[in-house]
Amino acid sequence: MKFRQIGSTGFKCSVIGLERLRQAGRIRFLGISSNSVPVLETASRLPGISCIETAINPMCTEVRSSVLPKIAAAQVGVIGNQVFSSGQLLTQNRRTEFLQIRQQLAALSELSWLSAQHLLIQFALAHPGVTCVLTGTTQVAHLGRNSADALAGPLAAETRNSPLWVAT
Secondary structure: OEOOOOOOHHHHHHHHHHHHHHHOOOOOOEEEEOOOHHHHHHHHHOOOEEEEEEEOOOOOHHHHHHHHHHHHHOOOEEEEEOOOOOOOOOOOOOOHHHHHHHHHHHHHHHHHOOOHHHHHHHHHHOOOOEEEEOOOOOOHHHHHHHHHHHHOOOOOHHHHOOHHHHHO
16 A cells, blocks of 8 residues: 555555455455655554555655664564665756765765665665665666675675765
8 A cells, every 4th residue: 555644534444444354364464655754653553564665765864764663663574665766866867955865875886896776775775674675677687786786785884884874
């Protein structure tokens, strides 16, 4: 399910209906996809929710700092999406809100000898409760590279302690 407003009647009815389907054995797991902090916080407390999908990248500071630890504490799985912020963190464009992050990412990539994609995938996987990341590629070569980046293991401590990770 994807919701923007937690208090909506549609949200409540959907969760009740899906829980009934789960109890009847028609579906096995319930998950919610949202980037809204109130929706994510409430979803992590709902009985029967087994995973939450949300954006995890250096631009999503509120979700990462306030919500992910609560979701992990509730033992609800996290699927990270928009890891590359729909490509905005990898391409040059005119949007100034991405400029500082792209510059920090480029510097860290040069220092660590790792691609920006590798850094962003590992960035997402390093957060509490994150067990999977969605990179949204349509190219087989990118899928292979992204899979290898995910399987490479955690980043070195000096890379994890960079301003990109700490300040955002």
